[in-house]
Amino acid sequence: MILAPAARVRRGANLRKRKLEEHRAAAAQRMGTPRAPLYLILDNIRSLHNVGSIFRTADGFGVRKIFLTGITPVPPRPEISKTAIGADEVVEFEWMADPVRAALVLREIGVPTAILEQTDRSISIYEYSFPEPLGIVLGHEQIGVDAGVFAYASAVVEIPMLGMKHSHNVAVATGIVLAEVRRQWGARGAAR
Numbered sequence: 594m595i596l597a598p599a600a601r602v603r604r605g606a607n608l609r610k611r612k613l614e615e616h617r618a619a620a621a622q623r624m625g626t627p628r629a630p631l632y633l634i635l636d637n638i639r640s641l642h643n644v645g646s647i648f649r650t651a652d653g654f655g656v657r658k659i660f661l662t663g664i665t666p667v668p669p670r671p672e673i674s675k676t677a678i679g680a681d682e683v684v685e686f687e688w689m690a691d692p693v694r695a696a697l698v699l700r701e702i703g704v705p706t707a708i709l710e711q712t713d714r715s716i717s718i719y720e721y722s723f724p725e726p727l728g729i730v731l732g733h734e735q736i737g738v739d740a741g742v743f744a745y746a747s748a749v750v751e752i753p754m755l756g757m758k759h760s761h762n763v764a765v766a767t768g769i770v771l772a773e774v775r776r777q778w779g780a781r782g783a784a785r
Contacts, residue, residue, distance in 0.1 A: 604703030627769070628657040631700055631774065636692040636742065637663035638735040638763055645676030646764035647731075652680035654771040657684040661735035663739075692730065692738070697746040699728040705747035706730055708738050709770050713758065715751040723774045725783045734763050 633656055634697065638644055651659055661667050667688045668681040673752050689695050696706050706728040707721070730746065734736030743749070752761060752769050761769065 604757060610762055622661060628773075629655045629778075631771075632655045632658050632660065632704060632706065632726070632728040633767070634660045634692055634695045634699075634728060634730040634742075635665045636732065636738050637736070638665045639733065640763075641666050641670055641672035642676050643762065643764040645673040645681065647767050648673065648677040648680040648684055648686075650764065650768045650771060652684050654768075654775055656684060656771070659684060660692075660698070661686055661688045662692040662695050663690065689740075693741040693745065696728070696730065696742050700745055704728045706742075706745060707741060707748040707750050708732075708746045709750055709752070709766060710737050710753045712749050715749040717753050718750045718773045719753070721748055722749050723777050725778055725781075727774060729767075729770060729774070731763055731767060734760070 627699060631654070633647070633651055635644065635647065638647070638661075644661070648659065648668070665688075666673060666678070668686065699706055704726045705724055707723065708715075708730040709718075712731075719742055724747070730738050730742055750770070752766055754760065761765070768773075
């Protein structure tokens, strides 16, 4: 049976609505469960929209907490909420002036950190085995991660670039690295 275009659109909308309802029911069940031991340190990320996007991505991958450091804007801000679409209200966060302090806080609770940055010693995210628990440090798009944080990092990783540009937008890079972390954890049976 071939459906007319309008019928196909309605059928597609009904399927999306059903999927959305299933997702909301599953999300409601997850409300009381602890999030994965996965943390982000945002080091001087200046864009409000990038921060909002990172919150939304972090929620989607079950990040437990985001440390906002330096000039990184802090919720509540309308520009953050616009792209976070409520994730800034459900993902725990804390502001600290110094990203080194955030790395130390994670170290004190036994969480190793990996810096996402291109350096002469960084390795591909696809070649690194991400430990659980984990903290990921993301830096300013032009100047990178604060040099002091490198002393506390277990690894420096990068996303291989195949095009003409040398890097991804920080919010996009966050999604890529979190997807790889969760893929690895799931393959090892460690993901929650």
